[in-house]
Amino acid sequence: MMTTREIAHLVNGRLHGDADRTLSDVAPLDECGPQEIAYVASEKQLPALRKVQPGAVLAHGDLLPQLPDPAQTPVITVDDPQAAFIEVMLRFRPLPQRATIGVSPNATVSPTAKFGPDCNVHPGAYVGDRVVLGARCEVGPGAVIGDGVILADDVTIHANVVLYHDVHVGPRTTIHAAAVIGADGFGYRLVDGRFLHIPHTGTVVIEEDVEIGAGTTIDRAMIGKTVIGAGTKLDNQVMIAHNCVLGKHNVFASQVGLAGSVTTGDYVQCGGQVGVADHAQIGAGAALGGKAGVSGVVPGGQRYAGQPARPEKDAVKSYIAMTKLPEMRIQLKTLASQVEKLQSQIDQLTRFPESRAA
Amino acid sequence: MMTTREIAHLVNGRLHGDADRTLSDVAPLDECGPQEIAYVASEKQLPALRKVQPGAVLAHGDLLPQLPDPAQTPVITVDDPQAAFIEVMLRFRPLPQRATIGVSPNATVSPTAKFGPDCNVHPGAYVGDRVVLGARCEVGPGAVIGDGVILADDVTIHANVVLYHDVHVGPRTTIHAAAVIGADGFGYRLVDGRFLHIPHTGTVVIEEDVEIGAGTTIDRAMIGKTVIGAGTKLDNQVMIAHNCVLGKHNVFASQVGLAGSVTTGDYVQCGGQVGVADHAQIGAGAALGGKAGVSGVVPGGQRYAGQPARPEKDAVKSYIAMTKLPEMRIQLKTLASQVEKLQSQIDQLTRFPESRAA
Amino acid sequence: MMTTREIAHLVNGRLHGDADRTLSDVAPLDECGPQEIAYVASEKQLPALRKVQPGAVLAHGDLLPQLPDPAQTPVITVDDPQAAFIEVMLRFRPLPQRATIGVSPNATVSPTAKFGPDCNVHPGAYVGDRVVLGARCEVGPGAVIGDGVILADDVTIHANVVLYHDVHVGPRTTIHAAAVIGADGFGYRLVDGRFLHIPHTGTVVIEEDVEIGAGTTIDRAMIGKTVIGAGTKLDNQVMIAHNCVLGKHNVFASQVGLAGSVTTGDYVQCGGQVGVADHAQIGAGAALGGKAGVSGVVPGGQRYAGQPARPEKDAVKSYIAMTKLPEMRIQLKTLASQVEKLQSQIDQLTRFPESRAA
Structure with missing residues (x-):
C-alpha cells in the first residue's frame, strides 16, 4: 500500500487532488480499478481513460487540462511518466532477489571450469571444460555451456x-x-x-x-x-x-x-x-x-x-500507386481507345477535308 | 487385422463389395497397397486413386459413381470420411497409453511444488518453488517449470x-x-x-x-x-x-x-x-x-x-495488374508517341491546311 | 607454424615469392596480419586485400597479375583456393578429436535402448525405450531421444x-x-x-x-x-x-x-x-x-x-516497373490531358475549319 502523497514523493512529481488515497498496485490503463494507479502516455489514451475509474493517474503535466477532475481522481504529473510508472511498479512489485544457490549438485560441471564469486548454476545445467565465468553469473536449468566458453561478470543465461x-x-x-x-x-x-x-x-x-x-x-x-x-x-x-x-x-x-x-x-x-x-x-x-x-x-x-x-x-508512393493499379489499367485502355478514335478522326480530316462541317 | 465388414460397422458406414477383405493398416492414398485402406477426401484425389491398388476405400457416398468398381475394390461410404478414417486409423494404431511414472527421481522438484493425482514428471525436468500442477499433468524430459507456475488438469508439457x-x-x-x-x-x-x-x-x-x-x-x-x-x-x-x-x-x-x-x-x-x-x-x-x-x-x-x-x-486485382506492369509501361510509351504524332499532325493541319490531300 | 613452402606443398600449389615465410594461422582477409595467410576468392576482394598486409595469400593463378608483388607478399596459386584454404585452416586449427565418453552416468537411458560401438551419451541426455543407435553416435547434453527412435551410424545430435x-x-x-x-x-x-x-x-x-x-x-x-x-x-x-x-x-x-x-x-x-x-x-x-x-x-x-x-x-521486370509507378501515374495524367486537348482541337477543326491558320 502507498498513498498518493508517497507516490508523488517517490517519483518527485506534483500531486493534484487527494494526498491520502491509498493504492495497492499498478495496472494497465484499461483494467485499472480504484485501488490501482495507471499512467497515461499520450493524448491517444484519453478515451481509454474515460472508460475506467483508476485510483490515481500518472501523466505528463501538459495533459493535466484534459484529464478527469483531480478532485475525483488524483493526478501526479511528472516530466517522464513512463519512467515514473516503472519506479512505482517496482515499488509495488519488487523484482525477485537473486538467491545465491551456488553450483547445484544436480548440474554437470567440468572440474576445469572456473567460477567468479556468487555464481549460480541451476540443476540440469551443463558447464564444459575450461569454461570461465565472471562474478554473479546465472546459468539456468538445462542450459548448456560448451567447452572454452567465457562469460564475463553479471551474465544471465536462462533455461535450456x-x-x-x-x-x-x-x-x-x-x-x-x-x-x-x-x-x-x-x-x-x-x-x-x-x-x-x-x-x-x-x-x-x-x-x-x-x-x-x-x-x-x-x-x-x-x-x-x-x-x-x-x-x-x-x-x-x-x-x-x-x-x-x-x-x-x-x-x-x-x-x-x-x-x-x-x-x-x-x-x-x-x-x-x-x-x-x-x-x-x-x-x-x-x-x-x-x-x-x-x-x-x-x-x-x-x-x-x-x-x-x-x-x-518511395516505397509508400509505390504502394499507393499499386493500389491504384487496377484503375490505371482501365485508364490506359480508355486512353488507347480515345487515341485510336482521334487518329481515325485525323485521318478522316487529312484525307477527306470536305467531310468537315463547313 | 480387420475385415471390411468390421470397419464398415465401426464407422457406421455402408459397405459396397467384398465384406471379408482383411486389412492390416491405413495408408496414405499414394502409398496404399492391397493390405491397407485409404480414404478419398474429394474428386481431386481420383487420379491418385487410379494409380494404386488399395485393399479398400473410405469415401463420401457422392463419390461412389466415380470410384473403381467395388467388386474389385470394396468401398465404405460415410458422411464424414475424414472422421471415419481417423477412427479406423486409431483402431489399427492405438495411441500409446499414458503410463503413470510419477515424479522421476532424476527430475529436480521443489519441495514446495504441489501435484494433483497421476502427474508424470520425467527425468531431467525441473519444477520450481510454489508450482501447482492439476491432475494428470505431464512434464516432459528437460522441461523447466518456473517458480509459481500453475498448470490446470490434463496439461501436457513436452520435452525441453x-x-x-x-x-x-x-x-x-x-x-x-x-x-x-x-x-x-x-x-x-x-x-x-x-x-x-x-x-x-x-x-x-x-x-x-x-x-x-x-x-x-x-x-x-x-x-x-x-x-x-x-x-x-x-x-x-x-x-x-x-x-x-x-x-x-x-x-x-x-x-x-x-x-x-x-x-x-x-x-x-x-x-x-x-x-x-x-x-x-x-x-x-x-x-x-x-x-x-x-x-x-x-x-x-x-x-x-x-x-x-x-x-x-483487392490484393489479387493489384497483383494481376502488377504482372501486367511491364506491358503497361510499353503501352504507355506507345500511347505517348502516338499522342505526340497526333499532335504534330494536328499542328500541321492547323498551320498548313494546304498540306491536306485535296 | 608452417612455412610458405610447407603450405604450398600441403595444397599442391605453386609458390611465388619467399618460401621460408613462417605463418601461424589463417585469418579473414580484412583482419589478416603478417603472421597469417588469407585467401582471395575473386577480383572483388582485391580492394580489401590492398588495405591489409597478410603474411601470404592463397589465390587462383588467374589473379596473380593483379595481386601485390610476390616479392613482398608470397602468393600460393591453386585451382581451387577455397578448398586449399580450408585444408590450411584445418592444419592450423585441427577440429577437436571426438572423445569416447560412453554413456554418462548423468544421462537417463532406458534399459531397452541398444547402442552401437563408440557412442557418446552426454550428461542430462534422455534416451527412451527401444531406441537403437548405430556406431559412433553422439547424443549431446540435454538432448531427448524419444521411444523407438532409430539413429544410424555416425549421427550427431547436439545439445537440447x-x-x-x-x-x-x-x-x-x-x-x-x-x-x-x-x-x-x-x-x-x-x-x-x-x-x-x-x-x-x-x-x-x-x-x-x-x-x-x-x-x-x-x-x-x-x-x-x-x-x-x-x-x-x-x-x-x-x-x-x-x-x-x-x-x-x-x-x-x-x-x-x-x-x-x-x-x-x-x-x-x-x-x-x-x-x-x-x-x-x-x-x-x-x-x-x-x-x-x-x-x-x-x-x-x-x-x-x-x-x-x-x-x-518477370518478377524483376515488374519490380522495376513498380518503382516507376508513381512516375507512370503522372505520365498517365499528362497523356489524358493531352488527349483531351487534342480532342478539343480536332473538334474545333471539324466544326470550325476557318479557325485554321491560313
Whole structure:
C-alpha cells in the first residue's frame, strides 16, 4: 500500500487532488480499478481513460487540462511518466532477489571450469571444460555451456540455452531461454553433386549489455568472429548467420533474419520479420520497416520499407500507386481507345477535308 | 487385422463389395497397397486413386459413381470420411497409453511444488518453488517449470519446454517441445544513447484447450497479462509478443509473428509467416493469408492478403495488374508517341491546311 | 607454424615469392596480419586485400597479375583456393578429436535402448525405450531421444535437441541444438465450433548426410512419413510441416517455412524466409529467392522471386516497373490531358475549319 502523497514523493512529481488515497498496485490503463494507479502516455489514451475509474493517474503535466477532475481522481504529473510508472511498479512489485544457490549438485560441471564469486548454476545445467565465468553469473536449468566458453561478470543465461564451444559473452548480457549461440555457419561447397560442409573454426563474440531473445540463433564465423555489438537488443527467434558483425545499440524485433557476413553500423533498427541478404552493409541509424527485404549497401540515417526495400517515402508512393493499379489499367485502355478514335478522326480530316462541317 | 465388414460397422458406414477383405493398416492414398485402406477426401484425389491398388476405400457416398468398381475394390461410404478414417486409423494404431511414472527421481522438484493425482514428471525436468500442477499433468524430459507456475488438469508439457515464473496454463492444453512461455517482453527506453530494459512484472495466461507448437515463444506482459484464448491453436515457431490478447479458437500457422499489444477476436486465422504490427486490432473471423503484413484496425469476417495487407479481392486485382506492369509501361510509351504524332499532325493541319490531300 | 613452402606443398600449389615465410594461422582477409595467410576468392576482394598486409595469400593463378608483388607478399596459386584454404585452416586449427565418453552416468537411458560401438551419451541426455543407435553416435547434453527412435551410424545430435518417438535418422546426419523433430502435425477438424486435433500416427524419416540447423522444426506425418532426402541441408529456424517430402540435396536457408504435404525434387534451393503453401510441388533444381512465396506446381530448373513468386526475370521486370509507378501515374495524367486537348482541337477543326491558320 502507498498513498498518493508517497507516490508523488517517490517519483518527485506534483500531486493534484487527494494526498491520502491509498493504492495497492499498478495496472494497465484499461483494467485499472480504484485501488490501482495507471499512467497515461499520450493524448491517444484519453478515451481509454474515460472508460475506467483508476485510483490515481500518472501523466505528463501538459495533459493535466484534459484529464478527469483531480478532485475525483488524483493526478501526479511528472516530466517522464513512463519512467515514473516503472519506479512505482517496482515499488509495488519488487523484482525477485537473486538467491545465491551456488553450483547445484544436480548440474554437470567440468572440474576445469572456473567460477567468479556468487555464481549460480541451476540443476540440469551443463558447464564444459575450461569454461570461465565472471562474478554473479546465472546459468539456468538445462542450459548448456560448451567447452572454452567465457562469460564475463553479471551474465544471465536462462533455461535450456545452448552456447557452443568457445563463445564469448560480455558483461551484463542476458540470453533468454532456448537461444542457441555458436552453431556452425551454413556454408557448403558443391563437389561432385554433393554439398560438403565448410568447417567453421571461428567463434561468436557478444559484447556488453546485450540482450538476446528466446529461441534466437547466432552462428559462429568460419574463421573470424560473428560479433553482436555492445548494447544491442535482439528479440525472440532472430537469426544471425555466420560472420555477421553488428554495431552497437542495434535493436532487432522478432523473427528478423540476417544471412552471412552482413555488417551494421550503430543504432540500426529492424522491424519484425526483416530479411537481410548476405554481405549487405547497413549504415548507422538505418531503420528497416517490418518485413523489409534488404541487400547490398544501405546508407544509414533513414527509413526503409518494402521487398526489395527502398527509402520508406518511395516505397509508400509505390504502394499507393499499386493500389491504384487496377484503375490505371482501365485508364490506359480508355486512353488507347480515345487515341485510336482521334487518329481515325485525323485521318478522316487529312484525307477527306470536305467531310468537315463547313 | 480387420475385415471390411468390421470397419464398415465401426464407422457406421455402408459397405459396397467384398465384406471379408482383411486389412492390416491405413495408408496414405499414394502409398496404399492391397493390405491397407485409404480414404478419398474429394474428386481431386481420383487420379491418385487410379494409380494404386488399395485393399479398400473410405469415401463420401457422392463419390461412389466415380470410384473403381467395388467388386474389385470394396468401398465404405460415410458422411464424414475424414472422421471415419481417423477412427479406423486409431483402431489399427492405438495411441500409446499414458503410463503413470510419477515424479522421476532424476527430475529436480521443489519441495514446495504441489501435484494433483497421476502427474508424470520425467527425468531431467525441473519444477520450481510454489508450482501447482492439476491432475494428470505431464512434464516432459528437460522441461523447466518456473517458480509459481500453475498448470490446470490434463496439461501436457513436452520435452525441453521452458515456462518462466508465474505463467498460468489452462486445462487440456498441450505445449510442444522447446516452446518458451513467459520470457520478458521486448520493451526498452532510450536514455542517454542506451536502451534500458523495461521490467516486465506481468504474466502469460493460456486458457483451456490450447495447443502450442514446437519452438513457439510467448512473452509476458509488462504489467497485465498476455492471453491466449481458449481453443486457440498455434503452430511451430510462432511469436506472440508482450501484452497480446488473443481471442478464442484462433488458428495461426507456422512462423506467424505478432508484435506487442495486438488483440484478436475469436476465430481469427493466420497463414504462415504473417506479421502483425504492434497495437493492431484484428476483428473476429478475419483470415490473413500467408505472408500478409497487418497493422491498425482490421475488420473481422473477411479475408486479407499482401503486404501491407488489403482485402484479398483487392490484393489479387493489384497483383494481376502488377504482372501486367511491364506491358503497361510499353503501352504507355506507345500511347505517348502516338499522342505526340497526333499532335504534330494536328499542328500541321492547323498551320498548313494546304498540306491536306485535296 | 608452417612455412610458405610447407603450405604450398600441403595444397599442391605453386609458390611465388619467399618460401621460408613462417605463418601461424589463417585469418579473414580484412583482419589478416603478417603472421597469417588469407585467401582471395575473386577480383572483388582485391580492394580489401590492398588495405591489409597478410603474411601470404592463397589465390587462383588467374589473379596473380593483379595481386601485390610476390616479392613482398608470397602468393600460393591453386585451382581451387577455397578448398586449399580450408585444408590450411584445418592444419592450423585441427577440429577437436571426438572423445569416447560412453554413456554418462548423468544421462537417463532406458534399459531397452541398444547402442552401437563408440557412442557418446552426454550428461542430462534422455534416451527412451527401444531406441537403437548405430556406431559412433553422439547424443549431446540435454538432448531427448524419444521411444523407438532409430539413429544410424555416425549421427550427431547436439545439445537440447528433441526427437519425438519413432523418428528415423540416417547415417552421417547432424542435428543442431534445440531442433525438434517429430512433433505432431498441425491438423485440425472444426467440429461444433471447436478445432479437434487430428492424431498424427505417422513419423519423420531423415535420410543420410542431412544437416539440420539450430531451432529447426520438422513435424511428423499424419499416417505416412515426412521425409528429408539424402544430402539435404536445412539452416536454422526452418519449418517443415507434416507430410512434406523433400528430395535429395535440397538447400534451405534460415527461416524457410513449408506448409503441409509439400514435395520438392532434388537440388531445390530456398533463400531465407521463403514460404511454401501446402501441397505445393516444387520441381528439381528450382531456386526460390529470399522471401519468395510459393504455391501450386512450380516447374524445376529455374529461378523464382516475389510474393506470389514468379520466374525471377518477370518478377524483376515488374519490380522495376513498380518503382516507376508513381512516375507512370503522372505520365498517365499528362497523356489524358493531352488527349483531351487534342480532342478539343480536332473538334474545333471539324466544326470550325476557318479557325485554321491560313
